[in-house]
Every structure is written in structure tokens, then in C-alpha cells.
Amino acid sequence: MSTQEELRVIALAEFTSAGYSATSLQRIAELAGVSKSSVLYHFASKEHLLEAAISPAIDQMEMVLAPLETIGNLDDRQRFLEDFVDFLLMYRLEVNMFINQGPSLVDVPVIERASALVVRLAQFFSDNSQSLEENMRFGIALGGAAYMLCTASTYGLEFPADETRAALISIMSELLVPISAR
Amino acid sequence: MSTQEELRVIALAEFTSAGYSATSLQRIAELAGVSKSSVLYHFASKEHLLEAAISPAIDQMEMVLAPLETIGNLDDRQRFLEDFVDFLLMYRLEVNMFINQGPSLVDVPVIERASALVVRLAQFFSDNSQSLEENMRFGIALGGAAYMLCTASTYGLEFPADETRAALISIMSELLVPISAR
DNA sequence: GAAGGATCTGACCGATCGGTCAGCTACTCT
DNA sequence: AGAGTAGCTGACCGATCGGTCAGATCCTTC
Numbered sequence A, B: 001m002s003t004q005e006e007l008r009v010i011a012l013a014e015f016t017s018a019g020y021s022a023t024s025l026q027r028i029a030e031l032a033g034v035s036k037s038s039v040l041y042h043f044a045s046k047e048h049l050l051e052a053a054i055s056p057a058i059d060q061m062e063m064v065l066a067p068l069e070t071i072g073n074l075d076d077r078q079r080f081l082e083d084f085v086d087f088l089l090m091y092r093l094e095v096n097m098f099i100n101q102g103p104s105l106v107d108v109p110v111i112e113r114a115s116a117l118v119v120r121l122a123q124f125f126s127d128n129s130q131s132l133e134e135n136m137r138f139g140i141a142l143g144g145a146a147y148m149l150c151t152a153s154t155y156g157l158e159f160p161a162d163e164t165r166a167a168l169i170s171i172m173s174e175l176l177v178p179i180s181a182r
Numbered sequence C: 001g002a003a004g005g006a007t008c009t010g011a012c013c014g015a016t017c018g019g020t021c022a023g024c025t026a027c028t029c030t
Numbered sequence D: 001a002g003a004g005t006a007g008c009t010g011a012c013c014g015a016t017c018g019g020t021c022a023g024a025t026c027c028t029t030c
Helices: A003-018 A025-032 A036-042 A046-070 A074-090 A092-105 A109-125 A132-149 A151-155 A161-176 B003-018 B025-032 B036-042 B046-070 B074-090 B092-105 B109-125 B132-149 B151-155 B161-176
Strands: none
Touching (some): A003 A025, A003 A046, A025 A036, A046 A092, A046 A109, A092 A109, A092 A132, A092 B003, A092 B092, A092 B151, A132 A151, A132 A161, A132 B132, A132 B161, A161 B132, A161 B161, B003 B025, B003 B036, B003 B092, B025 B036, B046 B074, B046 B109, B074 B092, B092 B109, B092 B132, B109 B132, B132 B161
């Protein structure tokens, strides 16, 4: 792994666990075994490092959400949900960071891009009804999944990946089933 | 409202929205219209201010959780859930902060006290079965509710309190109904 | 009016922050 | 061998951080 990749991975882990503003470039450099100057050689600024750390996840999320508006029957919906859960599992650190720290990281372009995606997703899952309970079901599913996938591991809970995936799909399906099919 | 109370309220709001480490004492002082020295007169340190800001919520949570082990039938369980939702609504800022930033604020005594409460709550709601899905249902309910109650308002969603309460109780009941009654 | 405690402030401290810059090293290409 | 470039570093910068301290101000109590 190149130094640049290593820095990106370390930065992502630290930003997620300790928080963006609580993580210093000095600490990232120490964890990577290089100097702070070296970090700033590979990434023009701390914000650029943040951008590099999470934009792959946002790119992937854009791809997963691409077919959103073409979803028709419940099978389409179920397939999409599985893809989305796979996305959550693959990029759990990035998602957790966006969910938890996104609101305090406005003005960072990639964060705004992600926010737009979440709004689009919310509008789809709320069945265009914009009812309170529909919106809350979506919010709980998204926020809850993100919480479970990352924060909860702080409490020492560690689960096999495939079981986690199955349970997550099951619970989210239950939460996000449209009114018409409930 | 005394200066001390005002500082506590402002600090809580800022810690929640911007993050603990991203919030400077200088900023809290400015928002309150006093000097930084005055903040440090009322609270011995930034950490003491954090403690003062969230410990009322943790005290209340301890009271709400007191009857946890005596819960018998499903009616008890439902009543407890309603009390807990009321607690979430009353202390949404504190809960959101603990959920989102708790893991990065270890070594703060009040945070550890709250963590112990969450573990106790999780053990109850997971039906002592410790199965993966039970634990995940609890985690999604708790993390999701916290997310909806605070973070989601960033997206401009604002709901009447009583409707929010009813929807939250409904969704959480659904998520936390024990296996035996499903 | 004197005394005393509560409240508040500006000046100041060392540490750390993100970031700049000149220069060192090692490798590639001609 | 020489030129150029990518990778990396230590020294340094101004700004801001949390925190200390001596003293000003205000209000109560005698």
C-alpha cells in the first residue's frame, strides 16, 4: 500500500472514531510513521484529506442510487435495499462519519453532495407522501443502521459479516415496506 | 436565567451541533455575551462544562431505567417504552450528543455512566437472548431515534411534538417487541 | 461607609493547531 | 555523469486552543 493510500485509510479511521476536528494531522502522521509535512505533501490540506477519505464512498452511493427512480414493484425495491445494505457494510466508516459529523461539516463539497443523496433517498422511501411516520421510519432505518454498523462496535459487539447483512436487510425491509403493502 | 444556566444551555447546543472538540470556550463566551474568563469562572474547565451540560439528562435516564428489571408483562413494557420516548424527547440534545460523540469522549465520568446505562438497557431489550438480530433491533431503535430527533432536523424537517411522540412510540414498539410476542 | 464575597474582565501563558518553505534523498531518464 | 522529479523532512509561522491570575466592579450586610 502506498503512503498516500495508507494515510487515507488511517485518516478515515481516526476521523470516524475520534472526530474530524479532534484528529490532528500530527496524529495521523504518527500513526502512519511519517512526518506531518509528508501528510501535507500528499494532501494539500486537512480538508482535502477528508475529501479523499470519503469521496469513494459517496461515488459508490451515487452509483447505488442511480436506479432509484426506476424502481417499480416490491421485488425491485427489495433488490435495491440489499444493494444499499451492501453499500452500508462496505463503507460503514464513511457512512458513520457522514451521519454523525455531516451536519457540522457543511461547506465541505463532498459532504453537501452526500446530503443531496440522502434527501433524494428519503423522498423515495417516504413514498412521496411526506407523512411524518414515513419520514421517521426512513430516518430511523438509516440512522439506526449507521449507528449499529460502527458506533455499537465500541461496546465490544462484533458480529459475523453475513449474519449482520441478513439481520440488517430483514429489519430495514420491515421498517421501509410501503404503506400499500403493509 | 442566570449566566451559569445560560452558559450550560448554549454549550449544550454548540457541543451537539458542532461537536465538543470543535466548540471553543471563546465561541461559547461570545454567544453568551460574556468573556472566556467568565465561562471558566462558572465552570472549572471545558470538561466540567460538558459534565454540567449533560449530567441532568443522565440523572433522568437513571430514574427512567430504575424500574427496568421489574418489568413483567407487555403492558409494563409498553409503559416503560413510552416513558423512555418521553425521556428522549425531553433530552434530545443530550442523547444525540452521547450517541454521536460518546465513543470519542471516554474518560469523561458522566459519559461512562451513560454507557453503563445503555448496556443495561440493551441487555433488557435483547431479551437476554443476546442474539444478533435482537441486539440489532435494539441498536437501530436507539440509534435511529436519536438520529431522527436531532440530526434530521438539519435537513429542515420540523414536526409537531405530539405527532413525533406517537410515531416514535409506534415504530420503537414494533422494533422492540420480544420474540415471544412477535 | 466599610467589609466582603460573588461576578466578571483583560492580559498573559505554554501548547498545539493547520500550513509554508527550503532543502535533502533516491530514483528515472537521457 | 548530469538533469529532473517524486517523496519526504525539520524548522518555522501566525492563529487559536484551554487555562491562570491579578484586579476591577457590583451588591449585600453590618
